Amino acid sequence: MNRRSSAESRKKILNAALITFSDHGYRGASMRMIAERAGISVGGLYLYFKGKEELCLTMLKDRFNDLVAELEKVALKIQDPADAFTQFITVSVEYTKRHRELILAQGREQGFTFGIDVKKRFFKNQRRLVEMIIRKGIDSGHFDDCNVREAAKIVTSMIRGFVLSIVVDPENLFQPDECARFMLRGLLRRKEQ
Amino acid sequence: MNRRSSAESRKKILNAALITFSDHGYRGASMRMIAERAGISVGGLYLYFKGKEELCLTMLKDRFNDLVAELEKVALKIQDPADAFTQFITVSVEYTKRHRELILAQGREQGFTFGIDVKKRFFKNQRRLVEMIIRKGIDSGHFDDCNVREAAKIVTSMIRGFVLSIVVDPENLFQPDECARFMLRGLLRRKEQ
Amino acid sequence: MNRRSSAESRKKILNAALITFSDHGYRGASMRMIAERAGISVGGLYLYFKGKEELCLTMLKDRFNDLVAELEKVALKIQDPADAFTQFITVSVEYTKRHRELILAQGREQGFTFGIDVKKRFFKNQRRLVEMIIRKGIDSGHFDDCNVREAAKIVTSMIRGFVLSIVVDPENLFQPDECARFMLRGLLRRKEQ
Amino acid sequence: MNRRSSAESRKKILNAALITFSDHGYRGASMRMIAERAGISVGGLYLYFKGKEELCLTMLKDRFNDLVAELEKVALKIQDPADAFTQFITVSVEYTKRHRELILAQGREQGFTFGIDVKKRFFKNQRRLVEMIIRKGIDSGHFDDCNVREAAKIVTSMIRGFVLSIVVDPENLFQPDECARFMLRGLLRRKEQ
DNA sequence: AATGAATGAGATTTCATTCAT
DNA sequence: GATGAATGAAATCTCATTCAT
Numbered sequence: 001m002n003r004r005s006s007a008e009s010r011k012k013i014l015n016a017a018l019i020t021f022s023d024h025g026y027r028g029a030s031m032r033m034i035a036e037r038a039g040i041s042v043g044g045l046y047l048y049f050k051g052k053e054e055l056c057l058t059m060l061k062d063r064f065n066d067l068v069a070e071l072e073k074v075a076l077k078i079q080d081p082a083d084a085f086t087q088f089i090t091v092s093v094e095y096t097k098r099h100r101e102l103i104l105a106q107g108r109e110q111g112f113t114f115g116i117d118v119k120k121r122f123f124k125n126q127r128r129l130v131e132m133i134i135r136k137g138i139d140s141g142h143f144d145d146c147n148v149r150e151a152a153k154i155v156t157s158m159i160r161g162f163v164l165s166i167v168v169d170p171e172n173l174f175q176p177d178e179c180a181r182f183m184l185r186g187l188l189r190r191k192e193q
Numbered sequence: 194m195n196r197r198s199s200a201e202s203r204k205k206i207l208n209a210a211l212i213t214f215s216d217h218g219y220r221g222a223s224m225r226m227i228a229e230r231a232g233i234s235v236g237g238l239y240l241y242f243k244g245k246e247e248l249c250l251t252m253l254k255d256r257f258n259d260l261v262a263e264l265e266k267v268a269l270k271i272q273d274p275a276d277a278f279t280q281f282i283t284v285s286v287e288y289t290k291r292h293r294e295l296i297l298a299q300g301r302e303q304g305f306t307f308g309i310d311v312k313k314r315f316f317k318n319q320r321r322l323v324e325m326i327i328r329k330g331i332d333s334g335h336f337d338d339c340n341v342r343e344a345a346k347i348v349t350s351m352i353r354g355f356v357l358s359i360v361v362d363p364e365n366l367f368q369p370d371e372c373a374r375f376m377l378r379g380l381l382r383r384k385e386q
Numbered sequence: 387m388n389r390r391s392s393a394e395s396r397k398k399i400l401n402a403a404l405i406t407f408s409d410h411g412y413r414g415a416s417m418r419m420i421a422e423r424a425g426i427s428v429g430g431l432y433l434y435f436k437g438k439e440e441l442c443l444t445m446l447k448d449r450f451n452d453l454v455a456e457l458e459k460v461a462l463k464i465q466d467p468a469d470a471f472t473q474f475i476t477v478s479v480e481y482t483k484r485h486r487e488l489i490l491a492q493g494r495e496q497g498f499t500f501g502i503d504v505k506k507r508f509f510k511n512q513r514r515l516v517e518m519i520i521r522k523g524i525d526s527g528h529f530d531d532c533n534v535r536e537a538a539k540i541v542t543s544m545i546r547g548f549v550l551s552i553v554v555d556p557e558n559l560f561q562p563d564e565c566a567r568f569m570l571r572g573l574l575r576r577k578e579q
Numbered sequence: 580m581n582r583r584s585s586a587e588s589r590k591k592i593l594n595a596a597l598i599t600f601s602d603h604g605y606r607g608a609s610m611r612m613i614a615e616r617a618g619i620s621v622g623g624l625y626l627y628f629k630g631k632e633e634l635c636l637t638m639l640k641d642r643f644n645d646l647v648a649e650l651e652k653v654a655l656k657i658q659d660p661a662d663a664f665t666q667f668i669t670v671s672v673e674y675t676k677r678h679r680e681l682i683l684a685q686g687r688e689q690g691f692t693f694g695i696d697v698k699k700r701f702f703k704n705q706r707r708l709v710e711m712i713i714r715k716g717i718d719s720g721h722f723d724d725c726n727v728r729e730a731a732k733i734v735t736s737m738i739r740g741f742v743l744s745i746v747v748d749p750e751n752l753f754q755p756d757e758c759a760r761f762m763l764r765g766l767l768r769r770k771e772q
Numbered sequence: 773a774a775t776g777a778a779t780g781a782g783a784t785t786t787c788a789t790t791c792a793t
Numbered sequence: 794g795a796t797g798a799a800t801g802a803a804a805t806c807t808c809a810t811t812c813a814t
Contacts, residue, residue, distance in 0.1 A: 006798070027220040031784060041800050046785065082381070123362045137380065144382045146375075153367040154375055160357055160365075161350030169316045172353075174346040182339070182347055186379025187330065188275070189337045199773085224809060234775045236811080245809065392777075413606040417805060427779050432806065509748045532761075539753040540761055543740030546751075550739055555702045558739075560732040568725075568733055571764065585794085610788060620796045622790080631788065 010048050012038045014062075017055050022101040022167070026056060026114070056104065057115050063102055064122040067095050075129040081137030086180035088133060089159065092126075093176040096163045103167050126159075127152045155183065203241050206231045210252045215294040219249060219307070249297065250308045256295060257315040260288050261322075268322040274330030279373035281326060285319075285352045286369045289359065296360050319352075320345045348376065396434050399424045403445050408487040408553070412442060412500070442490065443501045449488055450508040453481050461515040467523030472566035474519060475545065478512075479562040482549045489553050512545075513538045541569065589627050592617045596638045601680040605635060605693075635683065636694045642681060643701040646674050647708075654708040660716030665759035667712060668738065671705075672755040675742045682746050705738075706731045734762065 016038035020029040031052055035042040049055040070091055078084035096102045130152040137143030158179065165172040209231035213222040224245055228235045242248040263284055271277040289295045323345040330336035351372065358365040390398070402424035406415040417438055421428045435441040456477055464470040482488045490501075516538040523529030544565065551558040595617035599608040610631055614621045628634040649670055657663040675681045709731040716722030737758065744751040 009798075025220075027218075027783095030782080032782085040798095042784090043786075043801070044799055046787095047798065052784070085380070119361070123365065127365070134380065142382065143380045144378075146380065147371060150367055150371040151375060151380065153365050154351060154372050156365055157354030157358060157367060158347060158351045159354065161352065161354030164353055164357060165350060168312065172316060172320070172346050172349055174343055174350060178340060178343040179347050182344060182376070182379070184379050184381050185337075186375070186377050186381075187278070187327065187336045187339065187344065188377050188379075189335065202773095223807080235809090236775055236777095237773085239810070240773070390777080395777075413604075416803080418803085426777095428805090429780070429807075430778055432808095433777070438805070505747070509751065513751070533757060536753055536757040537761060539751050540737060540758050542751055543744060543753060544733060544737045545740065546743055547736030547738065547740035550743060551736060554698065558702060558706070558732050558735055560729055560736060564726060564729040565733050568730060568762070571723075588794095609786080621788090622796055622798095623794085625789070626794070 006048075009038075009040060009044070013040065013045060013048055013055070014059055017059050018099075018101045021056055021059070021104050026052075026104060053114070057118055059101060060104060060115060061118050063099055064118065067092070067099075067102075068122065068125045070095065071126070071129050075132050081133060081140060081142045082180075082184055084133045085137070085184065086177060088130065089155070089180050089183075090176040092159045093162055093179075096159075097166060097173075100166055103163055123156070126156050130155045158183075199241075202231075202233060202237070206233065206238060206241055206248070207252050207255065210248050211256075211292075211294045214249060214252065214297055215292075219297055246307065250311055252294065253297060253308060254311050256292055257311065260285075260292075260295075261315065261318045263288065264319070264322050268325050274326060274333060274335045275373075275377055277326045278330070278377065279370060281323065282348070282352065282373050282376075283369040286355055286372075289352075289356045293359055296356055316349070319349050323348045351376075392434075395424075395426060395430070399426065399431060399434055399441070400445050400448075403441050404485075404487045407442055407445070407490050412438075412490060439500070443504055445487065446490055446501060447504050449485055450504065453478070453485075453488070454508065454511045456481065457512070457515050461518050467519060467526060467528045468566075468570055470519045471523070471570060472563060474516065475541070475566045475569075476562040478545045479548055479565075482545075483552060483559075486552055489549055509542070512542050516541050544569075585627075588617075588619060588623070592619065592624060592627055592634070593638050593641065596634050597642075597678075597680050600635060600638065600683055601678075605683055632693065636697055638680065639683060639694060640697050642678055643697065646671075646678075646681075647701065647704045649674065650705070650708050654711050660712055660719060660721045661759075661763055663712045664716070664763060665756060667709065668734070668759050668762075669755040671738045672741055672758075675738075676745060679745060682742055702735070705735050709734050737762075 013034065016034045017029075020034045020037055023029070024033070031045055032042055034055070035045055038045075045055065049058065071088060074084060074087045074091055078087055131148050134143060134146075134148050134151055138145055138148070162173065206227065209227045210222075213227045213230055216222070217226070224238055225235055227248070228238055231238075238248065242251065264281060267277055267280045267284055271280055324341050327336060327339075327341050327344050331338055331341070355366065399420065402420045403415075406420045406423055409415070410419070417428055417431055420441070421431055424431070431441065435444065457474060460470055460473045460477055464473055517534050520529060520532075520534050520537055524531055524534070548559065592613065595613045596608075599613045599616055602608070603612070610624055611621055613634070614624055617624075624634065628637065650667060653663055653666045653670055657666055710727050713722060713725075713727050713730055717724055717727070741752065
């Protein structure tokens with residue numbers, strides 16, 4: 001019986017969960033796998049979390065709150081809209097590279113309702129912040145007037161596609177700054193500049 | 194015993210698989226569910242497919258071949274690069290809306306190896322076609338010179354993000370033509386046009 | 387793989403369930419025990435019943451319907467109220483001696499709601515029939531006027547106590563005719579006093 | 580660390596056990612629940628009792644001794660046999676209404692051997708006291724001669740049925756005095772007939 | 773070719789009990 | 794004496810796969 005403090009064990013479990021869920025998805029990850037990685041017995045997991053779902057959601061919530069906080073900083077603190085835009089993509093991309101477990105936000109496990117509140121809140125925040133940046137750009141005259149709502153959807157889709165690719169198709173990972181450049185300037189030739 | 198031709202049964206099974214996998218994901222879909230929907234016995238499935246994995250992959254392969262064929266038509270037949278670009282996104286988006294089972298391509302079931310070849314081939318083709326369109330645009334002077342490889346990654350990520358959103362966050366579905374417009378023109382204000 | 391017909395298996399399972407539940411109570415009986423006794427695999431049970439609860443309730447319902455049918459015959463067909471009363475107790479007692487699983491009706495498993503509808507219906511019927519017999523006796527002048535409702539509760543309690551004793555304290559099993567004799571001497575109208 | 584005397588802790592535990600077992604049954608009650616209610620650690624329980632079974636049986640034994648003492652008083656001190664009889668039923672019924680944990684005496688947990696000695700002793704005492712009351716009634720000329728053994732079984736069954744109904748079918752609870760009245764009319768000697 | 777009863781391995785979860793501190 | 798983290802066995806249930814018919 002390898003004794004540890006409660007807090008230590010909780011952290012070990014969350015960490016093991018994070019890796020295991022990332023690698024195998026929600027259903028693919030078994031409590032046994034998580035327990036083994038955490039160096040604890042299977043029953044022990046249930047001392048800290050009511051069940052698989054709670055374990056997964058706790059981990060996700062932590063991550064989301066973290067990321068949203070970082071993104072909020074970018075959207076609020078950076079004055080230049082183009083810079084803010086670039087940073088938003090960069091931070092999103094770098095964060096999810098460090099925390100691959102965020103792909104779980106994409107899962108369709110347990111019917112469609114799994115963690116739906118947690119996810120919905122994150123998605124809404126993500127969109128809201130992109131819209132804020134773009135609107136600021138339009139107001140300040142840096143950006144063309146445009147359909148802000150649509151633009152935000154496109155940007156968040158792109159980021160979501162990046163997250164997926166990390167796990168599923170790593171050859172497809174773009175450079176965040178290149179990505180921002182494209183979005184800002186477009187593909188069409190500019191006649192003179 | 195409702196006699197059908199072998200080919201007919203195979204088709205029925207593939208169709209049932211398609212719907213069931215779409216609705217429940219790979220692990221959530223059970224062979225019994227597929228059998229019931231196909232109007233065949235559980236054992237019968239194994240006369241046509243070696244197992245669940247083969248069944249799923251066969252279905253995916255069919256779908257991918259189909260979609261790639263359509264996309265190839267767009268990339269090859271449409272002369273104007275901007276039109277081709279717009280059509281590429283539109284077709285990708287519309288096709289996956291009709292065939293939600295393509296989200297399976299995103300799954301991480303069975304470790305990372307599940308259907309890896311099938312997916313990789315599709316991803317490569319997808320990227321190849323986008324690159325082809327963009328390169329044509331640059332060559333013909335319609336598009337600015339740019340990092341073609343990166344641009345293609347960004348576009349495919351965006352499409353992949355769309356596919357995911359269908360299931361996970363339907364509020365996030367963008368309009369394909371708006372999307373194309375943004376990619377083509379960018380966000381930054383154009384001084385004169 | 388010991389092949390049997392579906393109906394045969396179902397019967398075997400119900401029979402095994404009956405004995406196992408009787409001997410160990412609802413919680414004490416495990417699906418493994420039932421499966422072993424039925425000569426089937428644990429998973430096999432779930433082909434025939436959705437779960438432990440359904441298995442148990444199906445078995446109980448069958449039994450209750452059976453017994454109520456027999457008791458109804460007694461209450462309706464026997465003219466003499468004293469005879470009907472005696473027979474009611476005798477049949478109840480003999481039936482539960484043959485079908486000890488009826489003690490399950492007494493369990494408090496799964497909180498208090500387990501099989502509550504099934505049980506409540508039986509209890510109500512049991513009371514209703516006793517009341518009917520007593521009321522007939524009063525109307526025909528064989529029985530003293532009395533609080534019919536209370537009398538019925540007392541009789542059903544007595545029977546319930548008998549059922550329990552079968553399993554818990556077999557030395558306490560009374561003779562049904564003696565029991566009826568005792569109860570009747572209190573119910574029969576006294577010619578002169 | 581809330582220091583208490585050993586005896587105090589023991590009492591707290593027994594009290595917690597009593598309530599928890601009453602509410603959830605033997606298997607439904609967990610050691611953790613009992614510990615929490617007692618305001619003691621899980622491990623602490625094992626300092627006072629060897630295990631769940633011993634804890635439960637100790638509690639039952641206490642209860643039984645208590646009740647038997649009360650019933651003994653009734654049987655020995657009350658002169659009039661009809662009064663004694665009525666009081667016996669009343670006390671039994673009221674006591675079990677206050678101490679629902681006595682239904683545990685009815686359980687079939689752990690096969691048939693659980694607490695068998697404790698229960699048997701109680702059952703025997705219960706029967707012995709009823710027999711004593713009836714025999715006194717016969718000897719004093721208040722009661723008809725009858726099969727005392729059978730009569731006692733019937734009475735204890737009735738009480739046992741009442742105990743069960745408390746938990747399982749509360750609509751079935753009879754009034755103890757009505758019950759006694761019914762039983763007595765059958766036992767009391769008839770002056771002339 | 774086709775069926776569907778049956779299996780067996782593995783999933784999540786619960787819990788009495790132990791034991792290092 | 795006392796704690797509560799940890800264990801391990803067992804429970805219910807699911808399901809891809811097999812195979813006698």
